[in-house]
Amino acid sequence: LMKKGCILCLLISVISLPVVAQNIIYSNLKELLAQDGDTVAVLRVERRSKNQIVLTGGADYRITAGDDESMCRRLKKRCFAVRDEKEIYFELFEKEKPDVVVNFAAESHVDRSIKNPEIFVQSNVMGTVNLLQRAKEAWYDADAKTWKEGKKYLQVSTDEVYGALGAEGFFMETTPLCPHSPYSSSKASADMFVMAFHDTYGMPINITRCSNNYGPYQFPEKLIPLMINNVKHHKQLPVYGDGMQIRDWLYVEDHCKAIDMVCNGGKIGEVYNVGGHNERPNIFIVKTIIEQ
Numbered sequence: 165l166m167k168k169g170c171i172l173c174l175l176i177s178v179i180s181l182p183v184v185a186q187n188i189i190y191s192n193l194k195e196l197l198a199q200d201g202d203t204v205a206v207l208r209v210e211r212r213s214k215n216q217i218v219l220t221g222g223a224d225y226r227i228t229a230g231d232d233e234s235m236c237r238r239l240k241k242r243c244f245a246v247r248d249e250k251e252i253y254f255e256l257f258e259k260e261k262p263d264v265v266v267n268f269a270a271e272s273h274v275d276r277s278i279k280n281p282e283i284f285v286q287s288n289v290m291g292t293v294n295l296l297q298r299a300k301e302a303w304y305d306a307d308a309k310t311w312k313e314g315k316k317y318l319q320v321s322t323d324e325v326y327g328a329l330g331a332e333g334f335f336m337e338t339t340p341l342c343p344h345s346p347y348s349s350s351k352a353s354a355d356m357f358v359m360a361f362h363d364t365y366g367m368p369i370n371i372t373r374c375s376n377n378y379g380p381y382q383f384p385e386k387l388i389p390l391m392i393n394n395v396k397h398h399k400q401l402p403v404y405g406d407g408m409q410i411r412d413w414l415y416v417e418d419h420c421k422a423i424d425m426v427c428n429g430g431k432i433g434e435v436y437n438v439g440g441h442n443e444r445p446n447i448f449i450v451k452t453i454i455e456q
Contacts, residue, residue, distance in 0.1 A: 189268055189320060189374075191381035193420040253298035264427055265299055266318045267292060274347045281346035288350035289357070292319070296361045304365065311368060318427055319358045321373045323437065324348040329410070335373075337435045355435075362433050370430040372423060374438040379416035387446060391453045401454075407447025414440035 256262075271277065271287045296317065303315045326335045327342035341356075343349040361367040378388045394401050422438040430436060 189377060189416060189419060189423075192379065192416045193266070193423060253295055254301075257298055257302040261302075263314050264316050264318065265295065266320065266423065266427065267295055268320050270320075270322075270351065271347065274345050277345055277347035277350070281350075284346050284350040285353075288347075289353045292354040293357050296357060296367070300361065300365060300367060304367075311366060315368055316427060316430075316432075317358070317361075317367060317369045318423065318430075319355060319369065319371045320423065321355050321371055322348065322351050323373050323375050323412075323439070325352040325355060325373065334439065335437055337373075337437055359433075368432045370426050370432070371435045372426055372438050373435065374419050374422075375412035375414045375440055377414050377416045377419055382416070387449060388453070391450050395453060401450055403447060403450055407450065408445045410443050410445050412439050413442045413444060413449070414438065 271284045277284045299315075299317050303312045304310075305312070323329075323335050324345070325341050325343050325348055326339045327344055327348075329335060341352045343352045355371055355373075358369050358371055362369045378386075382389050384390060384393055391401055393399075418440065419438055422436070426436050
């Protein structure tokens with residue numbers, strides 16, 4: 165496991181979701197690293213509306229954008245009133261001096277991206293650019309034109325940037341990007357900015373693109389937890405179309421181990437696809453849950 169100071173950057177939308185919503189990959193990776201005693205500083209970014217952002221992080225950070233100082237004084241955790249999330253990234257890099265940044269920041273619900281694509285651009289694209297810029301300022305010596313040793317920025321992306329997969333074959337790292345929704349387009353844009361910072365400035369980066377995760381801490385709107393919950397409560401089981409859409413299912417702990425491997429041994433500038441080789445139609449998953 166990583167033996168470095170690490171920032172896990174998580175961005176979720178809570179416009180219509182409870183504040184306690186978790187990111188499945190972030191939550192499981194944090195536990196994986198904690199088992200080995202790694203130092204992890206977590207920056208959690210909650211975008212409550214187009215103009216209101218709340219940033220929190222474990223016991224050390226309670227950072228609120230758009231609130232006044234009196235509101236901050238009432239909070240139990242450390243708090244900063246800010247208008248610009250760039251200030252928070254600067255503060256975090258100054259305090260933690262991380263060796264690795266793992267960026268999970270993503271609005272990720274396709275249906276919400278169709279209703280409000282602007283939020284996805286602000287969060288997934290501009291949020292990534294801001295984080296890249298702060299990492300560059302902290303890690304790059306402009307006078308010597310060199311990067312500090314042992315630094316890495318890892319962007320956690322999705323295989324949805326490749327578009328639709330046919331009945332046979334696999335996405336490869338060389339597969340052309342072909343996103344079809346505002347969500348996947350915003351993730352592809354973020355990936356391209358990460359690669360641009362590598363190609364333009366020499367930033368040490370990796371990108372991982374995973375298939376569909378499942379496992380602990382998954383948000384209840386996703387297929388597997390939704391079906392389990394509805395079966396338990398004797399509710400209808402909503403299935404899109406004929407349910408024959410094929411997805412590759414990846415257990416989240418396997419994904420977290422892959423992220424850790426890439427952080428430690430990934431070749432700088434490379435993209436790594438992370439799949440489960442477990443392709444199943446959605447209707448197969450639903451029927452399996454019913455049978456259990």
